Amino acid sequence: MARSCIVCGKGIVVGIKLSHSHIRTKRTWAPNLQRVxxxxxxxPKKVLVCTRCLRSGKVQRAI
Structure with a gap:
């Protein structure tokens, strides 16, 4: 299972961290995924959903 939201598809994003001395290193930004x-x-199934989709009500939670 990939580390991405099952509803919106939001996943890991890669970029470059730039230090004060202008040294460029790779880094990643991960979304806030919850297993619900x-x-x-x-x-009912256990899936990974980002907190924005949970908060907006795009996912119906099973009890």
């Missing part, structure tokens, strides 16, 4: 039990196609 959600209703997918009528049955």
């Amino acid at each position: 039990k959600a209703v997918i196609d009528g049955s």
